[in-house]
Amino acid sequence: MYAAMKPRDGRSALRALAVALLMSTGAGVASAQNQPTVSMAINQSPWLNSFVAMVDQYEEETGNVVELDVSPFGGLLEKIRNSVRAAEGTYDIVNVNSLWLSEIYSGGFLAPLGDVEADYKLPEGVLSYGDTTNWDTSAATFSADAALMGVPVNGNVQVLYYNTDIYEQLGLQPPKTWDDLFANAQKIQEGGEYYGFVPRAARDSIVYNFTPYLFSHDAAFFRITGPKQAEVTLNSPEGLQALETYVKIATEAGPPGPGNIAQGELIQLMATGKGAQAIAVIAAWGQLEDPNASRVVGKINAALLPAGPGGLVASSAGHWVAGIPKNVAPEKQKAALAFLDWFAQKERQVDYVRAGGVPVRGDITGADLGDNTAFRFIDAYSQNAQHAVMGLPFAAAAEASDAMSLSFNRAVIGELTPVQALNQATADLAGVLERAGFTVSRLPDL
The missing domain is CATH 3.40.190.10 (Periplasmic binding protein-like II)
Known part of the structure; x- marks a missing residue:
């Protein structure tokens, strides 16, 4: 059939x-x-x-x-x-x-x-x-x-994956906040045996991976304000805090070259036991539990993504x-x-x-x-599915993601500051929305 x-x-x-x-x-x-x-x-x-x-x-x-x-x-x-x-x-x-x-x-x-x-x-x-x-x-x-x-x-949707063996060795608990996640990652990284956190910051996936950070900080890429009207809010103070958090966790407690890590590399690092924590889609579960592809079968668990400063949780749909x-x-x-x-x-x-x-x-x-x-x-x-969000809810979502990804990736690899990256990504997103027929307003540059 x-x-x-x-x-x-x-x-x-x-x-x-x-x-x-x-x-x-x-x-x-x-x-x-x-x-x-x-x-x-x-x-x-x-x-x-x-x-x-x-x-x-x-x-x-x-x-x-x-x-x-x-x-x-x-x-x-x-x-x-x-x-x-x-x-x-x-x-x-x-x-x-x-x-x-x-x-x-x-x-x-x-x-x-x-x-x-x-x-x-x-x-x-x-x-x-x-x-x-x-x-x-x-x-x-x-x-x-x-x-x-x-x-x-x-x-x-995305979930937080963590290696239970490593957590038990170090007496860690699943993080409730992004600060908790970073603290766990630092403690793991200090031992020198494992990567504390594996980001997914390559250009082809960074916008999707960054979305939970942004929305949990009570921010958004843009907001619909009326019929075919939108306000780009990405470069808000909350958006800046989200990107600073993302860059810090991606660069200070994980593998070298975080800007090159896409989904495949992330899963491989977790499956080989080198990575201790990561945020990835639930579809990765099967690979991590496959004895033919994973050294950590039975050693990985999943948890709710960390909350932002106000207690908000978000997961990319x-x-x-x-x-x-x-x-x-x-x-x-x-x-x-x-x-x-x-x-x-x-x-x-x-x-x-x-x-x-x-x-x-x-x-x-x-x-x-x-x-x-x-x-x-x-x-x-x-739990994560109940907090799922669509970061770019309009027809040109793929174009918008591609437009912003370069700036975010450059922030991770150190070519732009988070402020510079947000201002450029905001301008790029506004351009995509305008080409899609929206009347666009935007916040002033940071």
């Missing part, structure tokens, strides 16, 4: 796995039987097999069929664009990465779920990841009070939301929503975690999953 992936016998094995999982009865929209076949454009990813297992389980329980068309990450967006712009869509469900949500929502390509089924709402307990399931057309941004546009299908295009038949739209609603129910999300997926609910705990230590990440994931 799915393309560009595995032969049929691979899917049969996954079907066997799904049947062995906890079976549960349907609820709400998804309880309907005899739905037409629906097709879904989805990405090749570490969590794909767990999603396939859930599709198999859905088919076993309902008799309905979901066909998956699997593409590499780099090719999926183009498939989605082509399908939603056509007179008649190829896909009944499109899986949209958080970076693309603003573009797809703002284009008016998706059917609001309340139009597919009157007054439909996400099941209680499903996370909105910073209100990114809802879109305000007039303000051109996400809003909890706006139309519901999609159902999350995989959660991917990096999730996937499934939407239903407007350009498919109404009966296909209803069948698509039936599957997505079924998938979002708590019992199915527990099954999803057991199959290796990352849940999209904030109410799944270790108790729901039993005493298997492989699921010890779940509480930290749920």
Whole structure:
């Protein structure tokens, strides 16, 4: 039922796995039987097999069929664009990465779920990841009070990873604040055996990695002030404090060359045991627990990200939301929503975690999953997911991230002061917003 992936016998094995999982009865929209076949454009990813297992389980329980068309990450967006712009869509469900949500929502390509089924709402307990399931057309941004546009299908937020062996050796506790994190990192670094903290400060990822620091300091890249109106607030005093904290932790208690460390290098340093702490996406958990790729299996735990000076916590959202295009038949739209609603129910999300997926609910705990230590990440994931934010909630988010990343990276490697970096990044962000059609105001330079 799915393309560009595995032969049929691979899917049969996954079907066997799904049947062995906890079976549960349907609820709400998804309880309907005899739905037409629906097709879904989805990405090749570490969590794909767990999603396939859930599709198999859905088919076993309902008799309905979901066909998956699997593409590499780099090719999926183009498939989605082509399908939603056509007179008649190829896909009944499109899986949209958080970076693309603003573009797809703002284009008016998706059917609001309340139009597919009157007054439909996400099941209680499903996370909105910073209100990114809802879109305000007039303000051109996400809003909890706006139309519901999609159902999350995989959660991917940042968590704090720490090596429990190293913590125990030094008598450390998981940090509550950024100052606590830095103090732990310094104490670890003093021994000379481990890196106290591993940043992710390479240009391709620094904006995403910096976002929790910024928002936890009660700051933001910009704020929507009206329809197509924005104020760039990045270079506020709070923003400066956030960047100074980021640069200090990245440069004073970690590996040399922090400006060159991207996600792959971060995970490698943690997996080899050289890195003691890091902030990374929850999707890295599987690699750190893989005995074929990691020397620290069973020695890593996850925690809530540190809070800023006022007690605020933020985690960068990096999730996937499934939407239903407007350009498919109404009966296909209803069948698509039936599957997505079924998938979002708590019992199915527990099954999803057991199959290796990352849940999209904030109410799944270790108790729901039993005493298997492989699921010890779940509480930290749920806590961080409830604090997820979208740092750049507009259609040109990718361009804005690229524009700011150079200045932030130069601050880490010492070519710019934090003040200089913030002023330049603010100017670059304002330019992107203006080109995107916003009327822009900005704070004066620091």
